[in-house]
Amino acid sequence: MGFLDILRAELRFVYADVFRRKSVLFMFIAYPYILTLFILLVGYSMGSASVFVERVGVDPAIFFITSGFILMAILGVGDDILWRPLFDEWLGTLPYIISSPVSRVQHYISIPIPRLLLVLVSGSTSVVPVLLYYYGLHGLVEGVAIILLTAIAAIFFASIAMVIMGVLYGFGGEHWRAINVIRPLLLVLLGVYYPKYLLPLSGYIVSSLIPSSHIVEAIQRILTGYNPSLQIMFMLIGVATALFILYTPIGVKSIVYWEKRKVGEGVKI
Amino acid sequence: MGVAIEARGLWKTYRTKKRKGLFRSQVEVVEALRGVSFHVRHGEVVGLLGPNGAGKTTTIKIVSTLLLPDKGEAFVEGYSVVREAREVRKCIGLLLTVEKGFYGKLTGRENLEYFGALYGLSGSVLKERIDYLMKLLELDKLGAVDRLFEEYSLGMKARLGLARALLKDPPVLLLDEPTLGLDPPSARKIRGLVRDLARNGKAVLYTTHNMFEAEIVCDRILLINKGRIVVEGSPEELKARIPRLRTIAVLVKNGSRDVIEESIKGIGVWREVATTPEGLISIRVKTENPEEILHDVVKAIVGNGYTIASLRVEEPTLEDVFIYFSTSEGSGG
Numbered sequence: 001m002g003f004l005d006i007l008r009a010e011l012r013f014v015y016a017d018v019f020r021r022k023s024v025l026f027m028f029i030a031y032p033y034i035l036t037l038f039i040l041l042v043g044y045s046m047g048s049a050s051v052f053v054e055r056v057g058v059d060p061a062i063f064f065i066t067s068g069f070i071l072m073a074i075l076g077v078g079d080d081i082l083w084r085p086l087f088d089e090w091l092g093t094l095p096y097i098i099s100s101p102v103s104r105v106q107h108y109i110s111i112p113i114p115r116l117l118l119v120l121v122s123g124s125t126s127v128v129p130v131l132l133y134y135y136g137l138h139g140l141v142e143g144v145a146i147i148l149l150t151a152i153a154a155i156f157f158a159s160i161a162m163v164i165m166g167v168l169y170g171f172g173g174e175h176w177r178a179i180n181v182i183r184p185l186l187l188v189l190l191g192v193y194y195p196k197y198l199l200p201l202s203g204y205i206v207s208s209l210i211p212s213s214h215i216v217e218a219i220q221r222i223l224t225g226y227n228p229s230l231q232i233m234f235m236l237i238g239v240a241t242a243l244f245i246l247y248t249p250i251g252v253k254s255i256v257y258w259e260k261r262k263v264g265e266g267v268k269i
Numbered sequence: 270m271g272v273a274i275e276a277r278g279l280w281k282t283y284r285t286k287k288r289k290g291l292f293r294s295q296v297e298v299v300e301a302l303r304g305v306s307f308h309v310r311h312g313e314v315v316g317l318l319g320p321n322g323a324g325k326t327t328t329i330k331i332v333s334t335l336l337l338p339d340k341g342e343a344f345v346e347g348y349s350v351v352r353e354a355r356e357v358r359k360c361i362g363l364l365l366t367v368e369k370g371f372y373g374k375l376t377g378r379e380n381l382e383y384f385g386a387l388y389g390l391s392g393s394v395l396k397e398r399i400d401y402l403m404k405l406l407e408l409d410k411l412g413a414v415d416r417l418f419e420e421y422s423l424g425m426k427a428r429l430g431l432a433r434a435l436l437k438d439p440p441v442l443l444l445d446e447p448t449l450g451l452d453p454p455s456a457r458k459i460r461g462l463v464r465d466l467a468r469n470g471k472a473v474l475y476t477t478h479n480m481f482e483a484e485i486v487c488d489r490i491l492l493i494n495k496g497r498i499v500v501e502g503s504p505e506e507l508k509a510r511i512p513r514l515r516t517i518a519v520l521v522k523n524g525s526r527d528v529i530e531e532s533i534k535g536i537g538v539w540r541e542v543a544t545t546p547e548g549l550i551s552i553r554v555k556t557e558n559p560e561e562i563l564h565d566v567v568k569a570i571v572g573n574g575y576t577i578a579s580l581r582v583e584e585p586t587l588e589d590v591f592i593y594f595s596t597s598e599g600s601g602g
Contacts, residue, residue: 009383017372096387263335
């Protein structure tokens with residue numbers, strides 16, 4: 001039983017689900033724009049775009065559309081990994097998944113990939129056209145680089161999401177409540193809308209422990225033109241990779257632990 | 270035929286926290302299984318019968334590796350459900366509840382393709398297997414193959430559930446009330462199929478509340494009550510183990526229920542008088558020797574000027590066995 005077969009099954013499952021729920025498909029495409037519109041309206045009520053450009057170094061439309069895209073990609077992976085066991089429990093599919101001989105780790109690695117691919121493709125309807133409009137051909141190259149870096153950030157987030165999943169389910173109880181608390185925290189700590197360097201020291205330290213936050217910083221440096229040297233880029237990607245390598249075995253153990261715990265208390269029918 | 274499932278002294282206790290007020294909670298302990306042992310051979314359908322909360326589903330969960338026992342061991346095809354869960358999972362087909370367990374936004378075929386991949390099937394092998402099962406369970410005739418699962422009727426859902434259980438053609442089937450709530454044609458279809466599967470060498474562990482079903486589907490029945498197997502045997506053997514009470518069943522026209530109740534007082538060891546929806550009076554009298562009291566029953570009816578619409582003597586049913594052993598009298602509990 002290969003990973004590719006499991007991945008193919010997940011692709012079929014997610015795409016059938018997404019394409020049959022037109023509202024979900026619409027949100028995939030519209031989300032970065034809706035979020036940007038909302039933020040800009042709030043922003044314009046308090047100040048002007050020129051102040052934002054002066055302080056951050058980039059047009060707010062570019063910044064927020066890109067941020068919305070990055071957030072969708074990274075949190076989408078987190079949501080898939082954290083919510084899927086609950087979703088399967090509610091639907092009654094979990095007993096059949098647990099009683100299948102498939103490798104649980106392979107399965108959970110395959111779960112976020114289909115939606116991530118969709119999000120990355122949706123980058124061509126958000127990040128790329130906006131950058132192309134503002135910066136021309138150079139913007140196109142920049143857009144593609146941002147999509148690739150976002151893909152890395154999202155994949156790296158899978159490791160820490162698996163660790164969180166194991167810890168949450170390990171404590172048992174109503175873990176969906178905990179997920180609802182952790183999600184907005186991650187939103188801040190990733191530094192997508194609120195750059196990492198603006199966080200208080202404790203927040204900065206915690207944020208630096210999340211592999212994806214370093215990739216997000218790299219993307220922001222490209223966007224804002226704040227010291228985007230190759231050396232810094234490689235350093236940020238290197239730190240993120242090291243953290244990813246560190247968390248992955250813990251994430252794998254976490255999934256195994258989750259399954260043991262579920263079977264110990266009895267999989268709900 | 271070799272042993273496919275073997276359970277030795279399974280014990281399981283559930284501890285649940287019950288909230289008592291805002292900050293206090295109390296731990297409730299329920300002994301779901303208390304030393305359950307049994308075996309199922311290839312080519313055999315073994316029914317697990319018992320009242321609600323008797324431990325049927327807990328047993329199925331342990332055998333299907335969805336729950337760890339506190340004590341005892343269970344083996345499927347020689348593999349331990351605790352230590353070799355992955356091997357066990359390759360050998361079992363599972364059907365738990367018929368009304369859920371699939372993805373609503375996928376069609377029947379897509380759902381089977383998804384679970385087929387998790388069971389290690391792919392490509393043309395999976396496709397052919399799905400086509401075969403859709404035909405076998407007549408899901409193709411019902412137009413269910415390419416219909417979304419959320420649009421399925423309960424009968425279709427049950428059939429699809431059985432199709433999933435059979436996807437990898439496993440030697441062992443674990444079916445938890447597969448006909449619960451189904452219309453008669455679907456229930457009959459599934460019962461017939463289960464018998465055919467056993468005939469082809471599969472070992473089937475089957476839970477049901479339906480006595481009629483247990484009698485026609487199961488080769489052997491394990492009656493479980495309060496976490497213990499109280500009696501075991503073929504339906505005929507079980508019926509022979511209860512006091513041989515037979516039932517004189519009479520339907521009376523134009524009778525008065527009160528008068529009849531008064532007239533048959535003291536006849537037989539147990540009596541019941543009821544009015545049927547058609548307005549007839551139904552009399553049921555249990556006795557060890559119907560021949561001896563038949564005359565008294567008839568006299569009590571005809572003597573009051575009533576007409577007998579039908580009269581028959583019934584042998585003990587599996588329901589009698591179930592009631593006998595599920596009560597404290599039979600189970601000793």
